[in-house]
Amino acid sequence: MKTFLLIGLxxxxxxxxxxxxxxxxxxxxxxxxEDKVQRALPYLTDGQIGDATDRSFLSSLGVQNFDACIVTIxxxxxxxxxxxxxxxxxxxxxxxxKASHGIQERLLLHNGADEVIYPAKQLAAWTxxxxxxxxxxxxxxxxxxxSIYELAIPESWEDxxxxxxxxxxxxxxxxxxxxxxxxxxxxxxxxxxxxxxxxVLLLGPxxxxxxxFRL
Numbered sequence: 001m002k003t004f005l006l007i008g009l010x011x012x013x014x015x016x017x018x019x020x021x022x023x024x025x026x027x028x029x030x031x032x033x034e035d036k037v038q039r040a041l042p043y044l045t046d047g048q049i050g051d052a053t054d055r056s057f058l059s060s061l062g063v064q065n066f067d068a069c070i071v072t073i074x075x076x077x078x079x080x081x082x083x084x085x086x087x088x089x090x091x092x093x094x095x096x097x098k099a100s101h102g103i104q105e106r107l108l109l110h111n112g113a114d115e116v117i118y119p120a121k122q123l124a125a126w127t128x129x130x131x132x133x134x135x136x137x138x139x140x141x142x143x144x145x146x147s148i149y150e151l152a153i154p155e156s157w158e159d160x161x162x163x164x165x166x167x168x169x170x171x172x173x174x175x176x177x178x179x180x181x182x183x184x185x186x187x188x189x190x191x192x193x194x195x196x197x198x199x200v201l202l203l204g205p206x207x208x209x210x211x212x213f214r215l
Contacts, residue, residue, distance in 0.1 A: 001025055005063055005092075006044075007052045007083055008072035009036040012098065012119060016070060017043040028061065052083040055090075064091035071097040071113075077104055081111055088112030133215045137199050141206075149209055150179065150201050153194050163190040171212045173204035 002025050006013055009031040020027050021043035029044040030052060031037050037047040050057045052073070063069055069092045073080045080097060087095050088111075097113040099105040105116045129139045138150040157165060167173040177186040180198040194200065202209070209215070 002067040003065070004028070005061060005066040005069040006030070006072065007070065008074060008098075009033070009040040009047075010072065010074045012074065013070075013072040014040050014043075016072065028066070030061070053079050053086070055086050058083075058086050059090055063087055064093065066093065068094040068096055071095065073098070080104075081107060084108055084112045133213075135213055135215060142203075145205050146203065147206050147209070148176070148201065148203050150199050151209075151213055153178075153196050153198050153200050154213065155196050157194040158196050160194055161190065162188060162192045162194075165194070167202075167212065171204060171208040173202050173208060173212060175200060175202050177201040 004020055004025060004027045006017055006020075006027050006029040009017065009029050013029070013031070014036075017027055017029055017040050026045040027043070029037065029040050029047045030050050031040075031047075032049065032051055034049050037049055041047045048061075052058060052071070069087050071080055071083050071087070073083065077100070084095055084097050094115075095113045096115045096117060097108045099108055099116045099118050100120060101118075105118055108116050125141065126139055129141075130136055135152050135154070136149060137152060140148045142148065162175055167175060175188050175192075177184050177188060178192070178194070178198055178200055179185070180195075184201070204212075
């Protein structure tokens with residue numbers, strides 16, 4: 001279990017709070033808007049109404065004691081920058097901040113953010129890949145070259161085993177799991193047999209996955 005300081009409880013911050021809550025982490029959420037704090041409160045360990053650009057207020061929270069501080073202030077980028085700078089000065093261990101475009105990303109990194117999340121860009125990339133083929137059920141890019149895909153098992157794989165397909169040697173693709181009837185099986189062996197109607201979770205170079213599945 002980790003501890004998080006979540007600054008900004010708008011729509012994006014609220015979704016982060018819910019996910020961290022589901023993962024049984026401890027979250028202190030803050031926002032200047034009392035209504036936003038109240039809406040997020042069921043998913044927070046504690047919620048406070050306050051201004052993250054106020055050094056005294058941030059200092060009173062003991063920001064250095066959290067595993068990570070997440071800044072998701074949406075409409076006021078100046079407030080995001082000030083919050084990041086103050087968190088850095090107050091000794092925050094890790095600062096993750098939200099950006100809306102590339103310039104904001106560079107400014108946040110330059111002013112103390114350790115990581116920047118770029119929801120619009122990331123969602124756009126996911127949507128473009130996901131919609132480019134009916135075979136792609138899910139997608140997560142790890143870096144410029146490697147991605148994790150969930151793809152519908154092609155008819156040509158019917159009744160063939162992982163050993164017979166020889167995906168690692170042919171395409172540098174690693175099979176991570178198979179989803180059948182809504183259940184994900186991660187216990188994959190060389191004699192695991194594939195059937196259409198199921199999907200496969202795999203990791204590999206994007207160009208080789210595209211070649212293998214003719215995407």
